[in-house]
Amino acid sequence: MLDHLPALQVIIPLISAPVCMLVTRASWAWLLATAVSIASFVMALLLAREVSVHGVLSYHLGGWVPPLGIEYRIDHLSAYVLIIVSATASITMLAARKSIEQEVSREKSGLFYSAYLLCLTGLLGIAATGDAFNIFVFLEISSLSSYALIAMGRDRRALTSAYQYLIMGTIGATFILIGVGLLYMLTGTLNILDLQQKIPGITGSRTLHAAFAFLTAGISLKLALFPLHLWLPNAYAYAPSMITVFLSATATKVSLYLLFRFFFGLFPPEVSFESFHLGRILLPLSIVAILTASFVAIFQDNIKRMLAYSSVAQIGYMTLGISLASKEGSIASMVYLLNHALIKGGLFLAMACIVFRINSVQLEDFAGLGRRMPWTMAAIVLLGLGLIGVPLTAGFISKWYVLSAAIEQGHWLGAVVVVGGSLLAILYIWKIIEQAYFRTPVKVALHTSAIREAPLAMLIPLWVLVAGNFYLGLNTSFSYNFASTAIHAIFP
Amino acid sequence: MIEGYFNYWVVIILMMMGFYIVISDSNLIKKIIGLNIFQTSVFVLFISMSKVKGGTAPILTDEASVYSNPLPHVLILTAIVVGVSTTALGLALVAKIHRAYGTVDETLIHGQDDIQDET
Numbered sequence: 001m002l003d004h005l006p007a008l009q010v011i012i013p014l015i016s017a018p019v020c021m022l023v024t025r026a027s028w029a030w031l032l033a034t035a036v037s038i039a040s041f042v043m044a045l046l047l048a049r050e051v052s053v054h055g056v057l058s059y060h061l062g063g064w065v066p067p068l069g070i071e072y073r074i075d076h077l078s079a080y081v082l083i084i085v086s087a088t089a090s091i092t093m094l095a096a097r098k099s100i101e102q103e104v105s106r107e108k109s110g111l112f113y114s115a116y117l118l119c120l121t122g123l124l125g126i127a128a129t130g131d132a133f134n135i136f137v138f139l140e141i142s143s144l145s146s147y148a149l150i151a152m153g154r155d156r157r158a159l160t161s162a163y164q165y166l167i168m169g170t171i172g173a174t175f176i177l178i179g180v181g182l183l184y185m186l187t188g189t190l191n192i193l194d195l196q197q198k199i200p201g202i203t204g205s206r207t208l209h210a211a212f213a214f215l216t217a218g219i220s221l222k223l224a225l226f227p228l229h230l231w232l233p234n235a236y237a238y239a240p241s242m243i244t245v246f247l248s249a250t251a252t253k254v255s256l257y258l259l260f261r262f263f264f265g266l267f268p269p270e271v272s273f274e275s276f277h278l279g280r281i282l283l284p285l286s287i288v289a290i291l292t293a294s295f296v297a298i299f300q301d302n303i304k305r306m307l308a309y310s311s312v313a314q315i316g317y318m319t320l321g322i323s324l325a326s327k328e329g330s331i332a333s334m335v336y337l338l339n340h341a342l343i344k345g346g347l348f349l350a351m352a353c354i355v356f357r358i359n360s361v362q363l364e365d366f367a368g369l370g371r372r373m374p375w376t377m378a379a380i381v382l383l384g385l386g387l388i389g390v391p392l393t394a395g396f397i398s399k400w401y402v403l404s405a406a407i408e409q410g411h412w413l414g415a416v417v418v419v420g421g422s423l424l425a426i427l428y429i430w431k432i433i434e435q436a437y438f439r440t441p442v443k444v445a446l447h448t449s450a451i452r453e454a455p456l457a458m459l460i461p462l463w464v465l466v467a468g469n470f471y472l473g474l475n476t477s478f479s480y481n482f483a484s485t486a487i488h489a490i491f492p
Numbered sequence: 493m494i495e496g497y498f499n500y501w502v503v504i505i506l507m508m509m510g511f512y513i514v515i516s517d518s519n520l521i522k523k524i525i526g527l528n529i530f531q532t533s534v535f536v537l538f539i540s541m542s543k544v545k546g547g548t549a550p551i552l553t554d555e556a557s558v559y560s561n562p563l564p565h566v567l568i569l570t571a572i573v574v575g576v577s578t579t580a581l582g583l584a585l586v587a588k589i590h591r592a593y594g595t596v597d598e599t600l601i602h603g604q605d606d607i608q609d610e611t
Contacts, residue, residue, distance in 0.1 A: 159592055174531055
C-alpha cells in the first residue's frame with residue numbers, strides 16, 4: 001500500500017470525481033470531496049516523511065521502467081508542493097459547504113465538486129509526475145476544470161473571465177506542448193531526469209533555444225507573470241468565493257513549481273541562467289510586476305480584484321527570488337510560495353465570509369463591518385499585516401529572505417523594490433481597514449442588525465490560517481528547512 | 493530548404509494564422525476556431541517529427557524492418573482529446589455568454605460591462 005502512495009495521491013481524487021458526479025445530495029458530495037481532500041493531505045504528509053527518511057521516491061507507472069515508462073518522482077520539492085496543495089484543499093473544503101450552498105445551485109453542486117476534485121487531481125499530478133508530457137496533461141486537467149469552476153460564479157462577468165482565462169491558458173499550455181515536443185525531437189526522451197542528463201551536451205542547438213523560449217512563455221502565462229497576468233484579476237474576482245480561495249493558493253503556486261522544475265531540474269540551472277539568461281528576463285518583469293500591480297491594487301474598489309492584483313505583485317516577489325539564480329534566492333522564493341499561499345488563501349477565505357453575509361465585496365459596503373463581523377475583520381487585519389510583511393508574521397519572513405538574497409547578490413534595485421512593494425501594500429490594506437472600522441455604513445440596507453458574524457464552520461478554518469501565519473512567522477524551521485533541502489537537492 | 497522542411501513550414505504558417513485569429517478577432521466563436529487551428533499546427537509538428545525515412549506504420553510484420561516512431565502519435569492522441577475538451581468547454585462558455593449578454597462580440601460585451609459598472 002505504502003509503495004503505491006505516489007500513484008494513489010493522484011488516482012484517488014481522479015476516481016472520486018466521477019463518483020461525486022453521481023451523488024445526488026449536495027451535502028454528500030461535499031462530504032466526499034472533503035474526505036478525499038483530507039485523505040490526499042494525509043498521503044502528502046506520509047510521502048514527505050518517506051522522502052525525508054528514504055530519499056527520492058521513484059514510482060514506475062504500470063511497471064514500465066523509465067525513461068521509457070512514465071515515472072512518478074517524489075523528491076523534497078514535490079513533497080513540499082503536494083503538502084501545500086492538499087492542505088489548502090482540505091481547509092477550503094472544510095469551510096466550503098455553506099458558501100457553496102449559497103453560491104451554486106443545488107442540482108449543480110455534484111458537478112461542481114467533481115470539477116473541483118479534477119482540479120485537485122491535476123494540481124497534485126503536476127507535482128508528482130516526473131514526465132514532461134505528463135505534466136502537460138495534468139496541467140490541462142487542472143486548467144480545464146478551473147475554467148469550468150470559475151464560470152460558475154454568480155456574476156455574468158464570471159463567464160467572460162473564464163473565457164478569457166480559457167483562451168490565454170490554452171495558448172500557454174500549447175506553448176508548453178511545443179516546448180516539450182521540441183525537446184523530444186532533440187533528445188528522444190520525455191523523462192525529466194533523462195532530459196536533465198542529455199541537455200548540457202546540446203546547448204548550442206537552436207532548437208533547444210526555441211524550446212526554452214516556448215516553455216518560458218507558456219509557464220509565464222500559467223504563472224500570471226507580468227505582463228501575461230491579464231486573465232488573473234477577473235478570474236479571481238468573479239469566481240465563486242471558495243474557488244478563489246483554492247485557486248489563489250494553489251494554481252499559480254503549482255506554476256511556480258513548474259518554473260522551478262523546468263529551469264532548475266529539466267534544464268540544469270547553469271544552462272538556464274548562463275546560456276539562456278533566464279535571470280535577465282525574469283528580473284525586470286518581476287520588478288515591474290511588483291510595482292505596477294501593487295499600484296493598480298490601490299485603486300480597486302472591488303476587494304477581491306484588489307487582492308488579485310496584489311497576487312500578481314506577490315508572484316513578482318517569487319520570480320524575483322528565482323531570477324537571482326542563487327541558492328538563497330531560490331529558497332526565499334520557495335518559502336514565499338508557502339507563506340503567500342497561506343496569507344492569500346486566508347484573505348480570500350475572509351472575503352468568502354463577507355460575501356456569505358453581505359453578498360458584496362465592494363469597498364463601500366465594508367463600512368461598519370469592523371463592528372458587525374469582528375472576527376472576520378480581525379482576521380483580515382492580521383493577514384493583511386502578513387501581506388505587508390510586518391515582523392512576527394509569515395509575510396515578514398518570506399520578504400526578509402527575498403530581501404537578503406537580493407542584497408547578497410548585490411541587487412540593490414531588487415532590494416529597494418521589495419521594500420517599496422511593501423509600502424504600497426500598506427496603502428491598499430489600510431483602505432480596507434479604514435472603511436471597515438472608521439466609516440459608518442451609508443446604505444440603509446446595511447444598517448440593519450441583520451449582518452451577523454460568519455458561521456463558525458468558516459471562521460475556524462480562517463483562524464487556523466491566521467494562526468499558521470503567526471506560527472510560520474515565529475518558527476521558520478518547517479518552511480525553511482524543507483525548502484532548503486529541496487533546493488540543495490537541485491542546485492549543484 | 494523549403495522542400496526538406498515542407499511540413500515545418502506548414503506548421504509555422506498554420507500556427508501563426510491560428511494565433512493571429514485568436515488575438516485579433518473580436519468574435520468569440522472565431523477565436524475558438526483560431527485556437528483550434530493553432531493547436532492543430534502543433535499536432536502536425538509532432539506527427540512530422542515521428543516520421544522515419546523509409547519507415548512504415550509501426551505494426552510488427554515480417555515485411556518491414558524500419559518503422560516510424562509511434563510515440564508522438566500516442567502523445568498527440570492525448571493532445572487531441574485535450575483540444576476537443578477545450579473546444580467543447582469554450583463553446584459551452586460562449587453559449588452561456590450569448591444567453592447572458594445577447595451577443596458573442598467581445599467589444600459589445602465589454603461595452604455592456606462598462607455600462608453596468610457605471611450604474
